[in-house]
Amino acid sequence: MPDLFVGVDVGGTSVKCALSGPDGKVFHEGSIPTESHEGPEAVLKRIGDYVTFLTNDIGGRPAALGMGLPGLVDAHKGISRYLPNMTTHWRDVPAAAILGRQLGCEVRLLNDVRMATYGELIYGLGKPVNTMVFIAIGTGIGGGIVIDNKLRLGPLGAAGELGHQTIDPTGPLCGCGNHGCLETLASGTALAAEGIRLMLVGMAPALHDAVDGDPGKVTVEVMGAVAEQDEPVKQAIQHAAFYIAIGVANVVVAIHPELVVIGGGVAKLGDLLLGPIRHDVRARVGRLFPVDDIRIENSQLGSKAGVLGAIALAIHGLPA
């Protein structure tokens, strides 16, 4: 039976899964619903069953599995310390041990955005670079930092939490307990909320039409689609970019990376978001030192960065 390496990326609504051989070439991708309300044991059981189904189907056995989870993950101990995004919160769930027992293989955990950073490093834009900052803008804002070609994890795997930089010292309350984190100002959630506000006060007629006036249907994607008609919606996106650029600029002055990769769902806004970010980072840092050599790009792997990172983690293990 051939050795299979398994990558798993657990999101709030779906669990992505990929299989590869020892060469890292992915030959299967699929997904199942997360059903997070069932709690961690049930979610992990369903993941295990799905992996077993896939590997049996191929006629191989799982040699190792990498799994990305949102929230605080103790990568070295394989424990989900705190996962607040699920309907049922996870606290101190030894997910690696639970899943490893079911599958009979080593299971390695990592925070989902650090995993996506690893994916981008091994399979994406990060391949030729030495120093990279990854920032994923979705429901929340996460990040990862690569220095000397190595994913920088810190003692808990928590280094790279770029969404929790304080950008507005007295700003909105964040889920982490702090005020004015980048995530409270420029995540997809924050941006959609601002879109809803604009719609409700009558400043976004095209957005109103696009969602039939239903706040529950306002997404960043729809906002991007109407931005050319609703100037205030465009300004809201630029305002998010203004804050993201500050977060990026602050990491740039600290570590002077070669490459900054913007990932996550909000990155799909493309140049509408990336244009002002590039401009503002240059304006904030450019006279301090040359930033023309610092590339700021959208993720090459997009939504697959996480599951590909998980494959890489399954094969290569955690950086020393």
Add this chain to the structure above:
Amino acid sequence: MPDLFVGVDVGGTSVKCALSGPDGKVFHEGSIPTESHEGPEAVLKRIGDYVTFLTNDIGGRPAALGMGLPGLVDAHKGISRYLPNMTTHWRDVPAAAILGRQLGCEVRLLNDVRMATYGELIYGLGKPVNTMVFIAIGTGIGGGIVIDNKLRLGPLGAAGELGHQTIDPTGPLCGCGNHGCLETLASGTALAAEGIRLMLVGMAPALHDAVDGDPGKVTVEVMGAVAEQDEPVKQAIQHAAFYIAIGVANVVVAIHPELVVIGGGVAKLGDLLLGPIRHDVRARVGRLFPVDDIRIENSQLGSKAGVLGAIALAIHGLPA
């Protein structure tokens, strides 16, 4: 003739100089005035003459020299790219080549605060740690980052410019061209300026007495001495700590260091500054991940960190 290693730390008013043997044990320290108005060639010539005098006196020859300079230093090319703090600005001065020619030895440059970080790493609190953030609060605010026991320089030696994190997006104009850099809000200069304001509006009578009402005599040191009598002065110091804590917290979430070292002249305020910094960093980051294991300490080497780092650089060379 024994081989001597020379450390030089160039400041706005004085140039510190230290000598050691190959073992790094310092057996001489001295200083000369910078006289920066004379321009770079004259300043470098005087440094060279002083080093020659010292080494001749001991009967040895300089084997290598490390020199810390303020501003933007291209560490790899040995060029002072931009040194704005001197009376005569330096631009693209090949200081390593000029001084090396005079002394007949290799000369290695580094930004002064990165040099102090290196000093703290090799001779001070950094010895037992793997990951350290150094932040020097003086006339300006500089920094240095150590990851995996290695000083992180970036392609130009400019990584670690923590004073140029944007803390208040629309805040005061910074010398770097940006607005609201940490340096504009919490440097010794900014803090003294706030002390002057408080004195001039009559809110700091003890400070007024201490300096005979002369704004030119207001320093952070004097402010510290009167802080118990002038509550507004104490609050000004705490307000600077509030901003410094944000800068520290933002680096902490990015790289999760073991140790944060506060250096520079303002660090002499001791617990008056360090107390609120420790409290605020904990409050901002503590619910995201445990910060009890992150030590925040005053520099062990104080004003000698730079010249000792220069000795270390002379002996060991730049980190790869």
